[in-house]
Amino acid sequence: MEDTLTLPYAAAQAKAPTKRIPVAVLGATGSVGQRFVQLLDGHPWFKLHEVVASERSAGKPYGEAADWRLDTVMPDDAAALPVKPLGVELKSRLVFSGLDSAVAGEAEDDYANRGCVVVSNSRNHRMDSDVPLLIPEINADHIGAVERQQKRRGGRGYIVTNPNCSVVGLALAIAPIERLYGIEAIHVTTMQAISGAGYNGVASYAIIDNVIPYIGGGEEGKIESEPRKILGRFEKDQFIDAPFRISAQVNRVPTIDGHLMTISLGLRDRNFVNVEQVREAIDNFRGEPQHLRLPSAPRKPLHYVDGDDRPQPRLDRDREQGMSVSVGRLRPCPLLDLRMVALVHNTIRGAAGAAILNAELLEAKGLL
Amino acid sequence: MEDTLTLPYAAAQAKAPTKRIPVAVLGATGSVGQRFVQLLDGHPWFKLHEVVASERSAGKPYGEAADWRLDTVMPDDAAALPVKPLGVELKSRLVFSGLDSAVAGEAEDDYANRGCVVVSNSRNHRMDSDVPLLIPEINADHIGAVERQQKRRGGRGYIVTNPNCSVVGLALAIAPIERLYGIEAIHVTTMQAISGAGYNGVASYAIIDNVIPYIGGGEEGKIESEPRKILGRFEKDQFIDAPFRISAQVNRVPTIDGHLMTISLGLRDRNFVNVEQVREAIDNFRGEPQHLRLPSAPRKPLHYVDGDDRPQPRLDRDREQGMSVSVGRLRPCPLLDLRMVALVHNTIRGAAGAAILNAELLEAKGLL
């Protein structure tokens, strides 16, 4: 148990706000919510002011209401905060949502309509036609949709979302290749960690000495649709999907953290593929968070890892405090054009860390 | 620890030999060799007479030489056999080989040249132009190559082989589809059990809470080539490969036994695909071992398993004593045409059990 887990704040040089911005976390007692609380501890721009959970927890101090399961100590400040019930008026304008999808849809709309900036990890609004589905290294310009959304809501509030945990890994891994050659087809098989299902999501009797070739909640559908929005364009107030097709087959494996995936890609400019050039494009890939030096931005969003047998979840998931995606085994595919292996820390870069980076982008762009 | 593990002998009704045929096992102390010894115990046609291992073990009783790791008791008869050194003259004509590929190539040739029938699980001779690579449900007619091989060797001896453990699962799973529609392209990602690497093949420090996206020994290459021979034709003394292309991406996962794989298939007659018809073709698939009622033949070589989340290694690997392949999640593929999940018990149907079934076919066909 380390005392704290910090995102790579040291490198941050974006213009900091003059004082730390107060934030609320919705669904603060759940597994994503706990990650928000952990990662916000010591954040240079944001300060946790409010924790929100279900009626059942409301009124208790957070330290009592949350069944803390992370391997760092619960921050003292957070432990002392009283849990507020979902729906209550918040003092913070910036609101992180780790709500369960059963309630997230309505609750997030509600807060956005009241003027809050809701930075959500939930799936409900990801595909809405005026809600950005952000990976700031790829589609920072999609925040242009916020304006249209604010109009619809008739106020200053809005929602931005980050993708499904596996999609973050997939979309980042293929982004430099899409830019180089264009992508037509994606075949991906995931091997996903148990933490992706929440603390009680997968029974040990179900998964030890086993693999489950299925994940509920429409996981395959998300992986087959979200990357097309993310890597698509935002033009004339419209999202236009990228034109590739995706086939996703998902599996739950007995790892704690870190979604690993095998990827095959069919390219548009398939006659000019140069593996060495692709490898360099992956390792040299940078985006807005790096240019803006956002506090939670990894130095490199993609690390190309050498070695026939890498990346591996336990060895590579914590690269740059879990904010970098690792890629390896890039080689030609006998069927499509290129294949490779990618790894994303599903509860950091794939969830709470992604949302925090999104919020930093909003602040840097003057949208908070 | 059960007293013994028997293959489904009860159903056997092929004409039995008048007395049990004496057999030898090469590499008997290794992990595949131990499975041979286990599965031959109580076999109605074959009787273990000789165990062969390296010089180091030679002379010791098998019970002392073998570091027995299976969860049934070592058969008393086997324990008492003296281990013979590789290369020694054998009294048995029928020889099972579980030799390491480092020595199998030469040793198997040597015994075949001396007149033995070598039924091998090793990879060395699988792709030889006159050596059958057998899955009796699929290509029993490939044993026609034996005659040409005997001529080359100038005697009665010959080698037959069974495929790589993952290939057994893949080839059986796609065989009925190949017959229905023809296959053009196969995309497969495997999640393979640690027993596939032998008892000491994967360190626990390497695989607990982890996945390794790589398997040595040319695993991907075997999966990309062997099915083409197996599902190909044997005509005019020649093997002619099936025309499909395969892309295989392999992973080691922390399961004890059972290789699981996600499969996508591109079909030749893609316009007429009927998922329900395919499902029935899988579940109704039968072959020579079923028609001949060979002692180790499963009643059904393929079981279609209902349920969104099946097959699973721990729940389905022992179906029909590990001799059946389980298939599930058959559905259209957004990229190719069909996709599904398959599971094979890698050390039974994928190794020693496969070789024993091959030997039973040879006996039933009068080739011993």
Place this chain on the structure above:
Amino acid sequence: MEDTLTLPYAAAQAKAPTKRIPVAVLGATGSVGQRFVQLLDGHPWFKLHEVVASERSAGKPYGEAADWRLDTVMPDDAAALPVKPLGVELKSRLVFSGLDSAVAGEAEDDYANRGCVVVSNSRNHRMDSDVPLLIPEINADHIGAVERQQKRRGGRGYIVTNPNCSVVGLALAIAPIERLYGIEAIHVTTMQAISGAGYNGVASYAIIDNVIPYIGGGEEGKIESEPRKILGRFEKDQFIDAPFRISAQVNRVPTIDGHLMTISLGLRDRNFVNVEQVREAIDNFRGEPQHLRLPSAPRKPLHYVDGDDRPQPRLDRDREQGMSVSVGRLRPCPLLDLRMVALVHNTIRGAAGAAILNAELLEAKGLL
């Protein structure tokens, strides 16, 4: 997935009932209930006639109501049985109970008062002053208490129980030593499998790469009290506890099945301890089930396993179809007198199998 799992019926030669006795299973959809259904399939004396579960399942066929998690196929006969609600009048006099302890106390009393013979795996009535807590190899004479219990209930009905899963292993392992030397003190640390908590009892996020030094439901208290009743005497209508004291420290470890425990014993006749003699006493231990040749009786209730590193859960739990306890590493203790390691299959000999053996004893003694 094997077709069925049978207890060692082959050896059974006790006088069989003229026709199979109809039985009911209470809590049939739970994890212990499923084991009952599995183990009763093909039982030579008993035939499953009724399955009972909560209101929620009532009316559905068992095949639909039960979320079957065992690695053998659900018996067809069982699948077709309609689930009856708890409390309903039963046609079977013999009733197996795998009820959750939250409801078992009252429900079992109720059926016993109505004239049923309730053979229970639940903890509620184990320590009652007229309820036998049976391990037939140790205390078959405790069924004498049934008479007193019948008087109390004013009818033919009664309850008998089997011990906590860890206690079955502990009590059997020490029984021959108690007879040889007398036991004064027992120190035991258990490492218990996840199946002991039911299918959803332990979250994978809680136990992979981990050990939990605690088990709820008063586990340590049961281990510290039940063996004293089991190894005590039944005299003059009274249970008199054995005089030893026990300290139990329990742990949950990431194994599927099989509770392993380290045991240290302080003896009354400590000056005469002969390790070799103890080892033989363990391996030669037999009891009523062996003398009566009950259908589910293992040939040997205790197996002494040689080898510095045995017994081990995965290698030894299935010995004699899970009905035997394995013991190893017997050696002097620097603190007390003797120490050793024991292993019990927690869901077979430690639960459903134990209850079935108890019912067989009752039948053989004319108490059904």
Place this chain on the structure above:
Amino acid sequence: MEDTLTLPYAAAQAKAPTKRIPVAVLGATGSVGQRFVQLLDGHPWFKLHEVVASERSAGKPYGEAADWRLDTVMPDDAAALPVKPLGVELKSRLVFSGLDSAVAGEAEDDYANRGCVVVSNSRNHRMDSDVPLLIPEINADHIGAVERQQKRRGGRGYIVTNPNCSVVGLALAIAPIERLYGIEAIHVTTMQAISGAGYNGVASYAIIDNVIPYIGGGEEGKIESEPRKILGRFEKDQFIDAPFRISAQVNRVPTIDGHLMTISLGLRDRNFVNVEQVREAIDNFRGEPQHLRLPSAPRKPLHYVDGDDRPQPRLDRDREQGMSVSVGRLRPCPLLDLRMVALVHNTIRGAAGAAILNAELLEAKGLL
């Protein structure tokens, strides 16, 4: 993969050396050696100057010779160092030894005789009559033996050792109780992580879904003897063992890092035991490293962890960067007097971190 793992240097305020002391690591490519290299990176007092391994690695750069298995990046400085062969003359006087016990005995003597200060993690010299077996929080005064050892060697060189990994946890956990009440008897059962056996020490096939009730190399003997020296006295140039007796039963479980143990204690002043007082004594325990504010000293060497089910390896092993031992479940023992659960990070506080703390003590005491 984090960029580095640092021990809690921030708090260090002991008088630092004027410039960083050059050090060598023996057995640098092994698992303990890699931990030395990792933990020395960025150490405020010590600077890695030389890496020593077997002939086979000699001459290669460390980055090539070492099969790095830790989840932080190999330090660039270390990667560039050429590996020197064991036996070569070293420039560093301070030498850390992570040598295998097969060679450590002679090699460490050799370097000490040549004038080096050998701070060893190997077992060979731990029980020598003039070699301190140090846990600086407990027996810092044992370094008095160094003087006698230097005389024997006829020079300035000497050896100090740290205990076996489990012993570090046991000795620290009981030290405050020994001081309060005196200890007469210790019963300990360990559940040890696979990393304790080195990277390839435990095959995955041997340990997944399993527990092995045995650890080679005399593990139980070490746990039964080393604590008596550590908690004993050094008087008149002699080590006098503490008078308690220990019974240790060891198990290997499928955890990556962190040895958990259940402990029962018989006390000398058993009539005055106050559980609350013991708990406070554990949590308030401090020693020389804390008083001297050594760079690697944890703020608290012992953390008492509340909660029925704590400590747990995965949640508690990294407390204070792996340098603190966690204790929980303190309660009376029905057999002896007190019982509890303790946890130590076996490769940090139980190995390389322990040795580094020992070296810091030597420097602070002017012995380098």
